[in-house]
Amino acid sequence: MRTAVTDLLGVDAPLVGFNRSPGVVVEVSRAxxxxxxxxxxxxxxxxxxxxxxxxxxxxxxxYGVDLLVPAKSAEGSGNRATLAASLRAQIPDEHVRFVEELLARYDIPAGGTTREPDGELIANLDPSGVPALLDVVFAHPIALVANALGPPPPTLVERSQAAGVVVASLCGTAGHARRQLDAGVDLLVAQGTEAGGHTGTIATMVLTPEVVELAGDVPVLAAGGIATGRQMAAALALGAAGVWCGSVWLSSHEDVSPASVKRKFLAAGSADTVRSRVRTGKPARQLRSAWHDEWESDGSPAALPLPLQPMLISDAWARIDEAAEAGHEGALALESFFVGQVVGGFGALRPAGEIARKIIDDCAARLAELSHLT
Incomplete structure (x- = not known):
């Protein structure tokens, strides 16, 4: 299955699999x-x-790497060692009390391990903390680097061009696509609202052909609501040169999400997700839970901007995940993670390589079937 994307990236199939788990990355590339x-x-x-x-x-x-380099966020000061402290000082006491009271209502225990909310992971979400990650990324022979939150900064584009690395960027509107083309990206990812994680409000069926029309010779991947070969074939029919899949790998054995989260995914329907700011400070689709109900209740504070919101709730989620794994009732009610509307199609956990090969094979079969309609 040869497209502009397979030629650009040197792969056999126009399928890009995005995940935080190295095991998933390996299996998608192997497939x-x-x-x-x-x-x-x-x-x-x-x-x-x-x-x-x-x-x-x-x-x-x-293989490739994806970064979160937001165009707009709260800004800290100092180096990576002092950045988190300057950001934490911006979190209102009202928000801290709200989270503490929420955890108390659900009787969430303190937990045996605590995720450090003032460490380097928070620095990664601040633009000033990105160069250290880029130094690592470009020390490796990656094929692609993507920015998931707006146009890539000039330094990312310049370093990618010097290294011969493809620059990709995710967009949720035609306006986003124009700005990213102006920034010099080599590949656009048209991500519809069905997707998990940070996403806009326009559906993939509408967004993909709009971006394809704008992109000209720049290849476009369709993303959002794509977890099967039939959906991949539909994306190609819309003019995309391939697909970018994220949520489907959450139903794989290799994905590192807690077992308690995966059990909730397997039980969920496609209507059980919500697009909310309460995990990152930016609109992101995730599995709806009591956590979202609490933040939407009367008297609750508004979500803080990125990266303050994840800093505020980092330790809370470490405690929720740990307690949920132990079967704690309150933690299970709150438990959630980023996932798209395709969660309704999760039937069972499978190897990531099997998922990838089935998507590719079923797409080829569907395209062959469609060829007989002409």
Missing amino acids: GGLGVLAASAYTPAELDAQLTWIEQQLGGRP
Whole structure:
């Protein structure tokens, strides 16, 4: 299955698989697509180790990296060691009390381990903290680097061009696409509102052909609501040169999400997600839970901007995840994670490589069937 994307990335199939789990990245690339690692969850040292491991498993097959470099966010000051403290000082006491009271209402225990909310992971979400990640990324032979929150900064584009690395960027409107083309991207990802994580309000069926029309010779991947071969074939019919899939890998064995989250995914329907700011400070689709009900209740504070909101709730979610894994009733009610509307199609956990190969094979079969209609 050859398209402009397979030629650009040097892969066998126009399938890009995005996930925070190195094991998923490896299996997607092994299946003939391009695995892309969500890098912002790692410190620079951790990212270096993960990319090294991925390369050892792939033996030269291409893979990519995705970063979160927001165009707008709260800004801290100082170096990576002092940045978190300057950001934490901006969090209102009202928000801290709200989170503490919410956890108390659901009787969430303190937990045996605590996620450090003032560490380097928060720095990764501030524009000033991105260069350290980029230094690691460009020390490895990646095929693609993507920015998931707006046009890539000039330094990312310049370094990618110098290294011969494809620059991709996700967009949710035609206006976003124009700005990213002006920034010099090599590949656009038209992400519809059905997608998990940060997403806009326009559906993939509408957004994809709009972006394709604007993009000219720049290839476009369709994203949002794509988890099967039939959906991949539909994206190609809309003019996309391939697809970008994220949520489907959450139903894989290799994905690192807690078992308690995966059980909720398997039980969910496609209407059980919500687009909300209460996890990151920016609109992101996730599985709806009591956590969202509490933040939407009368008297609750508004979500803070990125990266203050994840800083505020980081330790809370470490406690919720730990308690949910132990079967705690209150934690299970609150438990959630980012996921798209395709969650309604999750039937069982499967190997990521099997998922990727089935999407590719079913797409080819559907395209062959459609060819007989002419």
